[in-house]
Amino acid sequence: MYFAALLARTEDGWEASDTELDDVETLSDLADLAREASPDEDTVLVLIEQEDSWFGVVRVDGEDDPRIYVSDAAAAQRSAYGELLLTDELLGREPGSDDGPDLDSLDLDGTEDGESEDDEEEGGGADAVPHSPVGDSEILEDLGISEKELRALDAEDALGTIAEALGASEVLETVR
DSSP states (O other), X not given: OEEEEEEEEXXXXXXXXXXXXXXXXXXXXXXXXHHHTOTTOOEEEEEEEETTTEEEEEEEXXXXXXXXXXXXXXXXXXXXXXXXXXXXXXXXXXXXXXXSOOGGGXXXXXXXXXXOHHXXXXXXXXXXXXXXXXXXXXXXXXXXOOHHHHHHOOTTTHHHHHHHHHTOHHHHHHHO
């Protein structure tokens, strides 16, 4: 089960709204959805979690490129929403002909066909995608959550902890 919410910073504090990601096909679509939540080009956070398995944060500041943090890349790769966030750039891969990892090329054991030795070394084993955080771990630094704190969050309660640190736990709970 997934949960996704938008937190938009306003001059009055944070406003939350739950969001359906069914019609979102690319990271660009997700960034556009976030920008629509804040007509004043304030900071918008897209918070996504999947059943205590992984969580992701996408930060959009005005027209800047979105910044992304994913708590467990390998777990996220196995989900449609995670696939949105795991761009080639985020995973340190050469840009391919598609918008993200090709889940059709995965064997049942979770490894990619044609995996190189470099992929195995970077992934820390047989997985092409690491079972570790990827992305901008300083994404929330200026909002009061350090890199160390973000990396230490457990997927089970990460979004609540982030919202609490931002002073937005009540507004997040209203959409949960």
